[in-house]
Amino acid sequence: xxxxxxxxxxxxxxxxxxxxxxxTGIKVHKDAEPTMxxxxxxxxxxxxxxxxxxxxxxxxxxEAAEHIQSAMTILSTAxxxxxxx
Numbered sequence: 001x002x003x004x005x006x007x008x009x010x011x012x013x014x015x016x017x018x019x020x021x022x023x024t025g026i027k028v029h030k031d032a033e034p035t036m037x038x039x040x041x042x043x044x045x046x047x048x049x050x051x052x053x054x055x056x057x058x059x060x061x062x063e064a065a066e067h068i069q070s071a072m073t074i075l076s077t078a079x080x081x082x083x084x085x
Contacts, residue, residue, distance in 0.1 A: 009039040014048070014065040015072050017057065026054030 003011075018024045026049070028040045043049045048061030057065060 006039070006042065009035060010043055010046075011068055013039055013043065014061070014068045017065050017069075019062065019065055019069065022056065022062070025050075025056040028054045 013026075017026070026040065028037055030037075037053075040049060040054050041052050043061065044052045044055075047058055048064055050056045050058055
């Protein structure tokens with residue numbers, strides 16, 4: 001699967017969210033970078049965020065963020081695992 005720049009931007013947002021609480025959201029102001037505004041709007045369109053300017057993660061968004069963050073943890077620590085032959 002080839003990831004385009006939009007997918008990478010979405011992954012970066014989801015990877016950077018604090019999942020220790022459901023009370024933390026995102027607010028993207030109208031003067032934010034256009035790419036940030038567009039990324040959050042796409043996440044909302046995919047039903048991962050509650051509002052088009054951010055809001056909170058939906059249940060699906062939280063699940064996606066958990067998987068992404070787990071994958072990032074695995075990938076960042078994989079060099080410490082024994083080699084498979």
